[in-house]
Amino acid sequence: MSYVDEVIAQVKAKNAAEPEFIQAVEEVIESIRVVIEADEQKYRDLAFLERLVEPERIIQFRVPWVDDNGKVQVNRGYRVQYNSAIGPYKGGLRLHPSVYLGIIKFLGFEQIFKNSLTGLPIGGGKGGSDFDPKGKSDNEVMRFCQSFMTELYRHIGADTDVPAGDIGVGAREIGFLYGQYKRITGLYEGVLTGKGLTYGGSLARTQATGYGLLYFTKELLAVNGIDIAGKTAAVTGAGNVAIYAIEKAQQMGVKVVTCSDSTGWIYDPEGIDVPTLKQVKEVKRARLTEYAAARPSAEYHEGKGVWAIKTDLYLPCATQNELPLEGAKQLVANGTIAVCEGANMPTTLEATKYLQENGVIFAPGKAANAGGVATSALEMSQNSERLSWSFEEVDSKLEGIMKNIVHNVVAAADKYGMSGNYVAGANIAGFEKVAEAMKAQGVV
Ligand code: NDP
Ligand code: 2IT
Numbered sequence: 412m413s414y415v416d417e418v419i420a421q422v423k424a425k426n427a428a429e430p431e432f433i434q435a436v437e438e439v440i441e442s443i444r445v446v447i448e449a450d451e452q453k454y455r456d457l458a459f460l461e462r463l464v465e466p467e468r469i470i471q472f473r474v475p476w477v478d479d480n481g482k483v484q485v486n487r488g489y490r491v492q493y494n495s496a497i498g499p500y501k502g503g504l505r506l507h508p509s510v511y512l513g514i515i516k517f518l519g520f521e522q523i524f525k526n527s528l529t530g531l532p533i534g535g536g537k538g539g540s541d542f543d544p545k546g547k548s549d550n551e552v553m554r555f556c557q558s559f560m561t562e563l564y565r566h567i568g569a570d571t572d573v574p575a576g577d578i579g580v581g582a583r584e585i586g587f588l589y590g591q592y593k594r595i596t597g598l599y600e601g602v603l604t605g606k607g608l609t610y611g612g613s614l615a616r617t618q619a620t621g622y623g624l625l626y627f628t629k630e631l632l633a634v635n636g637i638d639i640a641g642k643t644a645a646v647t648g649a650g651n652v653a654i655y656a657i658e659k660a661q662q663m664g665v666k667v668v669t670c671s672d673s674t675g676w677i678y679d680p681e682g683i684d685v686p687t688l689k690q691v692k693e694v695k696r697a698r699l700t701e702y703a704a705a706r707p708s709a710e711y712h713e714g715k716g717v718w719a720i721k722t723d724l725y726l727p728c729a730t731q732n733e734l735p736l737e738g739a740k741q742l743v744a745n746g747t748i749a750v751c752e753g754a755n756m757p758t759t760l761e762a763t764k765y766l767q768e769n770g771v772i773f774a775p776g777k778a779a780n781a782g783g784v785a786t787s788a789l790e791m792s793q794n795s796e797r798l799s800w801s802f803e804e805v806d807s808k809l810e811g812i813m814k815n816i817v818h819n820v821v822a823a824a825d826k827y828g829m830s831g832n833y834v835a836g837a838n839i840a841g842f843e844k845v846a847e848a849m850k851a852q853g854v855v
Contacts, residue, residue, distance in 0.1 A: 414451050415444045418460040429513025431731055434760060435520050436464055438775075442838040445827045446846075462849070466519060468492040471512070472562040474540055476554040478547075487511075488559050490538035490566055490574070493519040496848040499570055500536030501526055501784060503577030506584065508543040515539055517731070518577070521755055522784070524841030525777035528816050531788040536572055538563070544579045556587035564592050569600040569794070575787050576605040578730065581651060582617070586610075601794025604787035613790035615805040616783075620753065621655025622806065623782015624726060625663060626813035628751045631774055631833070634821055637748065640664035643722040646683070647671045648729035649692050649699060652753045652780065656728055658685050669717045671729060672699045676717050679709040721745040728753030736761040743769040752776035763834065778820050778837040785812045 412420070422436050440447075440460065447454050454460065474486040489512060492500045502522040505514070515537050523535030542555050567574060576585055585605045592602055599611075606612035615622070629639040644665050646653050649672045657667045666682050672692075677683070677699050684706055691701045703711035718725065718738035725747050727734050731754065739762035742750065749772035752758060756776060758766070766773045786809055793799050816837075823843070824836030 413448065414455045414460065415440055415447055418464065421461070422464055426513070426516075429516060431517040431756070432513045432520065435517040435756060438760060438763075438834065439520070439524065439838045439842070440464075442832075442835040443842045445829075445835075446839055446842065457850070457854070459846070459849070462854075463494070463845075464520070466491050466493045466516065467495060469512070469516075470538075470563075470566050474542065474555065474558050474562070476551070476558045478551055486540045486542040486555070488538070488540045488562060489515045490563060490572070491515045491519040491536060492566070492572055493535040493537070494523045494845065495534040496845050496852060497527060498532035498534045500572035501533035501575075501787065502535060502537040503539075503575045503784075504580045504584075504588075505537070505539035505577040506542045506544050506579030507539070508541055510539045510541045514731075518755055521777050523845060524838060525781045526784055526788075527841040527844045528778055528819065528837060529781050529785040529788060529812055530815060531785060531812075533573075533784065533788050533791075536574075537577075538574055539577065539580075542579075544584070549583070552584065553587045556584055557591045560588050560591035561595065563588075564595050567592075567602055569598075569602050569791070573601065573787070573791060574603055575784070576651070578650070581605070582607055601791050604790040606790070611790075611794050613786060613793055613799065613805055614802040615809060616786045616790055617651070618655040618658070618806075619786035619809055620652045620780050620783030621657070621728070622659045623785065623809055623813045624652070624656050624728070624751060624753045624779050625659035625665075626782065626810045627774065627779045627817055628724065628726070628749065629663060630814045630817040631751065631772065631821075632749060634817060635772055639724075642666075642724055642748070643668060644724040644726055645669040645717050645720050645722040646753075647676070647717050647727045647733060647757070648754065649688060649702075650728070652783070653728040654685065654688060654692065656726055656753050657683050657688070660726075661685065665724065668722060669720055670699070670702075671715075671717055673729075675699055675711055675713045676715070677702055677709050677711060678720055679706060681708040718742050718745075723748045725750045726753050727757035729757065730754055731756045732759050734758040734762050736765055738762060739765040742766065743771060747771055749774070751779045753780050755780065767832065767834070772831075773833060774820075775834050775837050777841060778816050778833065781816055782809050782813055785809060
């Protein structure tokens with residue numbers, strides 16, 4: 412059996428109860444097969460892939476907190492410190508009832524290559540909890556965050572591991588987490604990113620993932636001879652990534668007609684109204700039914716199925732495996748030009764393959780959504796030098812980083828004879844830097 416196949420079989424056997432993790436590893440390892448097989452014996456001798464797929468450290472802990480009725484609740488907290496070859500661990504915290512170790516491992520593994528693609532010195536990590544912020548009061552969220560940090564603080568630091576937001580973690584949660592870290596350690600340092608602007612946050616970090624997705628998509632379309640202006644788009648999700656993807660798309664002359672949340676989706680043929688969406692999701696933390704109630708032009712549909720709407724671009728920005736094969740078939744039938752992932756791994760492996768085989772330009776999340784973590788790294792730089800840059804400065808650096816990623820991804824795919832396969836291009840380009848650093852640092 413080839414070395415690559417051996418390692419994939421081992422990963423499946425050792426992590427059988429973690430399908431998302433297996434999916435993420437299989438996608439990456441399959442696409443770097445060409446690189447490994449060009450020098451197989453060396454990689455085998457170094458047990459290189461076995462080391463790559465094994466997190467440097469997994470921390471799991473109890474998170475007890477008291478709800479508003481005085482009842483004690485217990486959640487499970489995680490931080491997976493995956494790979495520190497090119498910098499301190501960096502990656503978000505996710506609060507969602509679906510969180511278990513396999514989700515955090517898949518996200519941490521993806522983060523290694525994404526962070527490498529940014530060109531900035533950040534390693535891969537991820538954390539979170541099965542706590543559900545929905546329906547909780549601000550005080551309950553605060554008590555949970557304080558308890559979570561009361562364990563996490565001993566494992567993180569501005570030069571060791573720097574968490575940030577992800578699903579269910581935005582400015583409110585980062586504020587509570589930061590306050591508790593500072594209270595326990597006495598350190599006023601850049602230990603978290605996505606902080607508020609009054610205490611060390613960076614301008615443009617809130618917008619960065621969504622804006623970055625559009626800078627990336629525009630450049631990738633341009634490489635393919637297509638102008639983004641005048642196109643129509645479907646976006647899924649209605650959170651941080653989706654909202655700012657829609658905002659930037661509209662600034663680029665793209666008409667976005669959909670968004671979705673965990674209960675249903677909106678079709679608004681006049682174009683999503685961003686101020687209304689922000690009011691419903693950022694201020695009121697309400698359901699999209701409230702968006703439909705406020706917009707006569709909008710239709711609300713229960714459940715999933717945004718892919719039913721015919722648009723030029725499809726930008727999934729909600730969660731993993733939201734786009735199944737059935738959806739991909741519909742997108743191909745609709746004549747969709749490109750699918751660029753704002754979320755992490757929103758497209759199943761079968762759906763990805765179907766889109767690629769049917770001529771749809773497909774950009775994986777680890778390249779297309781890297782703008783968030785890239786801007787987090789810019790926040791770390793500003794914290795280190797104790798300065799803050801203007802919105803324009805951060806935003807123009809972000810745009811430059813995203814364009815650079817496009818060109819590196821395209822070049823890596825070309826170099827290995829897989830032109831147009833941006834999944835392979837992203838995985839190879841991300842892997843090369845990490846591999847070189849790991850080799851240089853010996854067996855650790
Ligand atoms: P938010 O919590 O702000 O928003 C998530 C959105 O997706 C919400 O609209 C939510 O619905 C919906 N959603 C979440 N889980 C599900 C589910 N299981 N089924 C259906 N819908 C769901 O998170 P973000 O916008 O920050 O994150 C979205 C995606 O982007 C994630 O995959 C995340 O990992 C990824 N990402 C985030 C980055 C960031 O900087 N924040 C950076 C790079 C990637 P509801 O409103 O009902 O909760
Ligand atoms: O998936 C991601 O890249 C994020 N949630 C952002 C991580 C970060 O450290 O900003």
